[in-house]
Amino acid sequence: MRVSTGMIFDSGVNSIQQRTTSLLRTQQQISSGRRMLTPSDDPVAAARALEVTQSKEINAQYVTAQGNAKSSLGIMDGQLSSTSDLLVRIRELTVQAGNAALSPADRKSIAAELRARFDEIVALANSTDGAGQYLFSGYQGNNKPFAGNVDDGVGYIGDDGQRTLRVSGSRALPVSQSGNDVFMRIKNGNGVFVTGLPGERSTNATQLRVEGYNITNATPPDTGTLELRFWTDTGDVLGGGANAVYYDLVDGAGNSLYTGTPSTTGAGGSYTNPYTSGTPISLSSVVPLFDFGAEVVLTGTPQTGDTFTLVASAGSLSATATSLAASGARATIDAGTVSDPVKWTSEGNSGNLEVRFWVDVAGAVGGAGTEGATYYDLVDGDSGKSLFTGNASATGGGGSYTHAYTSGAAINFNSLAAAYNPPSNDFGASVKVTGIPASGDSFTVRSGSDPLGNGYFVTAPKMTSVDNMGSGIIGTGEVLDQTKWNSPNNSRQLEVRFWKDPTDISTNAPTYYDLVDTVTERSLFTDTTSTSGGLGNTYTHTFKSGDPVVFSGLAAPYDDFGITATIQGTPASGDVFSIRDSTTESVFGTLSNLIQGLEATVGATGSTGNASLHNILGFALTNLARVADNILRVRADIGTRLSEADDLGAVSDNLNLQFESTLSGLQDLDYAKSITDLARMQTELQAAQQSFIKISGLSLFNYL
Template sequence: MRISSNLFFETGLRTINLQQSDLMHRYQQVGTGRRMITPADDPLAAAQTINIAQSQSLNVRYAENRQVAKTQLGIQENTLDSVSTLLSGLKTRLVEAGNGTLSDADRGVLANVLENAKDNLMGLANATDGNGQYLFSGHSGSRPPFIADSFGAVSYQGDEGRRLIQVDQTRQLDSADTGLDIFTKAAPGARDYITHVAAGNQGTGIIGKPIIADPKGQYVGAKFELSFTEAGDGSMEYSVTVRDAADYILSGPSVPVAYDDSTETLALPGGVQVAFSGMPADGDAFSVEPVFVTDPFISAQQSALGTEGTAVLGKPGVTDPAGEYMGKQVDVAFQDNAGTLQYQLTVDGATGPWVDYTDPGPGGVLDLGGGLEVAFEGVPNDGYAFSVEPVEPSTNLNVFDALDDIIEALKTPIQGDPAAHANYQNVLASAMQRLDVNFDQVQTVVSSVGTRLSEIDAIDANSNVRGLSYAQDLSRLEDVDYYEAIAQLQLRTAALDAASMAFKKIQATSMFNMKG
């Protein structure tokens, strides 16, 4: 085989270039500390590196989100601690207001103190975070949650939106509670009753704190209305009307019961008792209202009487608390379609198809879907309709309204007027009951905030472990082994020197240099 001089030179030059390229690659590895200079060095490891780097980046983003949530929750916790302190002081003031030795002037001074406390409470309710956003206004962060009208009545102006922050791959956390929940509602699970007195009462009857005597009583969770009338012999009688959360009458008015002013409690139907003293006048009225509901839905016939046929409508039931129809009104209408009875559902205005109806029989239920059912049996007539409506406690628990009521009562002269004194005591008792409920709710929210902060700490600890694992995996895939790289660098340097010397040797070879 004949080897030309060009082939000698090309082979030598190509060998030197390859060795230089390999040497440069080793220089880059040692200089950057990275094992992979290009994805071609290790395609599989390069793909794994991209996935791990993305996970690491998300982990860092979630950590930053958690820091934001911790800041927001910390501000809320500090604000609510101040609210708790203020409410505790107000409760002490209300106990002081019940002192029978106070004059009208003393009560007027106390009214001024409570007005200042109300202003302070409103300032806390309208607190902002470090970015100028209102803490308790839901999604309406640029709008103050509570606004007073020209008469001083305070109402909630925010929305019920939740400020959710993604604190982990599968966890969103509420970073702020709404003022509606904190200052106008009872704590979940609360089973308290609040008393109210009619504005026009003329007697000296004083209603006290209600208690649930029988937790399984038939009307626990219902509203009670007491009406006093004067009997023909001049004695006082009272009757009781029981209503549900939607104000439908469940029972009553009851047969009048003789009132004995020496009694200390009145037994209301269905498991509730209430403290009572004094002598009410003819026409005086009182109410005992729950801050909770035992049934989240109620049912009521909507069509004209006579359309029910043999149908018997009972109570609704919840089959799935997370169902589609939770918190929505469901209207059910029946029609006779050529001899076939059918029913149709309308959920919050959205009408569904007609469905053939089959009588469930005695003790049966009609499954409405969406997590709801209703006790129903019999065959209704064409045109029959009923509704299943969500309900919430109707009791007014706005803490600012409670303060307004007691401030107005403190400003009203009562000296020498037994009826006015009784009305004052009733308003004071109602305000104290509502403040107790508000205070419990604030404490519940503070506890919830602490729980969320603890959860963030736990997620942080887990995130740190994940971050360390991601860093180790990236190091294993990307970082160069300096011992191996330096050894390879020396080896490639020697190889390049050898290739250069060989090329020089070949370059010096010539037919004219050979001896004959």
């Protein structure tokens, strides 16, 4: 084979270039520390390295998210820790407020500090995570969750969600909290039921019922019919106290059986016998001719003008209500209707209206023959002015009660004074009241879209607060068996009511109590209508301060409700304590009730004032303990999440080491082998270069 000079040169050059390329590649590998300089060096390893690198980068993102989550959770825990510290101070102030040695000025100062603490808790509840996101607003991180004050209450504007951060491939860690869960929805009382003072009650007349009779003369004389009439001494003319109720027995001629003269109210009149619900009214020994030989027992609250017709027959007596809704509610109101929404929302309508009633016993409005007629007035609850006259609402002749009432007829909010809705004098609405209202009965008509209403306003009996007069203080209560408390026979709207026998004037006269289902007004001891004194008396259990009031051994079907409540002090006759299912109450509501209650009792004196104060403080301390427990629960949950973030951080660190180890195995260079290869390649290159020089210098002429 002939080898040309060109072939020799080409072969030498190619050999040198190949060795140079290999040398340079090895030098690059050594300088970079990488075995693969391009994917083509090892396609399988390169693909695997790409996957591992992506996983490592995702893991790095999780590590960043874990750090952010720990930061947010740490801030949240710190703010709740500050809240717990504030609650400790608030509880100290609450306990201090109960010190009997404090002056009204001292308690006023405590209330002022509590107001400042209230604002601090609102500020803590509106904390952010440092990036402008609110911690306690649920999903709505950009919305300030809480707004309000002590007097108007605090509202929550967030939701029930929790914002999350993805901190691992399978875990999204919550980094916010619902303000409802932390500050708003806190079980009050002992978590099962809550004890309390009597709440608001209707100011309207209550039902008056005949409970029974005691017959002592089986053959009474033929006396015809009598009337049992009632009168309320609103002005305390007889000295028995404002609004004391008296009764008279009247014959067919209109004469009082007690005086033999025409029946009249007021000073010097014939209504001189005080009425007590449940106490028998004797029909004997009044006037011998009219001796029925009997007693009648009524319960409830009579109003001026209430009348019962009494008829005797051999061995029996009947009493029929003739001037009130017999055995039914006195008066009820419907939901009302709006015929013109534009008029209802007019500027002249305050949205806080009342329908008030008055019984014209003397016929001052309609004159002779209208005695006992009922009239109504429409009143602006904000100003107290009559919508009919524009002046202050007033009864009597010349007053604003000029519209005759008819049960079931529409009461229209029109023909009003120009001052309220110029120029139409019409609110475009009406309500219907049925039954027999008593003087002073009132129904509220208030604007609102509550589902209980008609979409424009809500009607209801006017309510007023009721205060205990004794020194009784009720505790939190104890749950012995929650299953029994949840019995279907338990309405969970119960009251402990107290009564003293007015006929027992001894120094140590006992106080009795009854346990009452307020839904049915039935005694749990007897399953009959709760009645104090007289026939059917249900106040049969003697009260002793400090002894548990046990809700067991009750009449069927109640039997046993599995709870007890302890009351200290001396309740007065008529005092009431409520026992209801636990509901949720916000920390702001608890503090607001405490502050306002403390401010309201600053001037209270005597055992009644002290009892009211201690009940308020006791309820507040109980609920504050529940708030503190709830904060601890949330903090424990946050601590769990912080611990989880730490654990996930450790896992991420281990994963990162594994990824680096895998990448090292796929990409890193074997320095010992590469350096040896580099030395060999340098020698080979030098040899190739020297050989090329010598071979390229050879010629046939060298051998001639």
